[in-house]
Amino acid sequence: MGHCTDPAAPSLSGLEASRAGMGALRPLDPRTRILAAGCFALVVVGLDRLALLAAALLLALLLAVLARLPLRRTLKRVMAMDAFVLFMLILLPFTTPGTPLFTLGPVTATEEGLRWALDIALTANAVMLAVLALVGGLDAVTLGHALHRLRMPESIVQLLQFTVRYVEVVEREFGRMRTAMRARGFVPGNDLHTYRTLGYALGMLLVRSLERSERVLYAMKCRGFVGRFHVIVELRFGMPDALLALLLSVLLAVLVLVEIRLGSAH
Secondary structure, eight states, X not given: OOGGGOTTSOXXXXXXXXXXXXXXXXXXXXXXXXXXXHHHHHHHHHOOOHHHHHHHHHHHHHHXXXXXXXXXXXXXXXXXXXXXXXXXXXHHHHHSOSSEEEEETTEEEEHHXXXXXXXXXXXXXXXXXXXXXXXXXXXXXXXXXXXXXXXXXXXXXXXXXXXXXXXXXXXXXXXXXXXXXXXXXXXOOSSHHHHHHHHHHHHHHHHXXXXXXXXXXXXXXXXXXXXXXXXXXOOOOOHHHHHHXXXXXXXXXXXXXXXXXXXXXX
């Protein structure tokens, strides 16, 4: 959990680096952002009314504006998530039994299926935008610091730190292997040779990743690593954190109360 152990870390502390470009959310404690994102996700997932989910999406958009998220990059991330669930959303109206809405060839779409699809789409987009606004601007080091201060298991925090740090290294290694394959005339296709070659490449990637992890472990032990990082950044809960906690708690409580009231009315 210490940025001094990461040779690729910037000269600024993780906390300072994470506060660059966060807009109005910049002064917030990283722990506040993580807890706020978690509470928002829990409440939104529990909502059932489309109007309340739309309100939650508007709240997430407001957080995104306050965080000054880059428009193009944010849209690419949200569209990537939407593309992942798009196939399921298209099928739901035609596979969910209920009141017929319209017929398309031999299949019939239902109101319940369409409503379920809208429910999933609104929930996913609201949670995605809120997480990007609150947590997306945190670098891996600061995120690890905050999780450690929130008493998360240290093994999980270390796993997160190492995964974020070395996933790019593994990606570069695979890029070199792919370049070497192309230099040897490999052209991927839908045949057994392609599948066998890709299988060999993935196996070699795993072997090289294991060898790299062993070298990193030996290097860390030579530098005195004893199984844990020492946190050297102090996190403080201030007035901006209290204001965000109060406002978000009130808004989420209103959503929950309206959901309960409408549910009891029916």
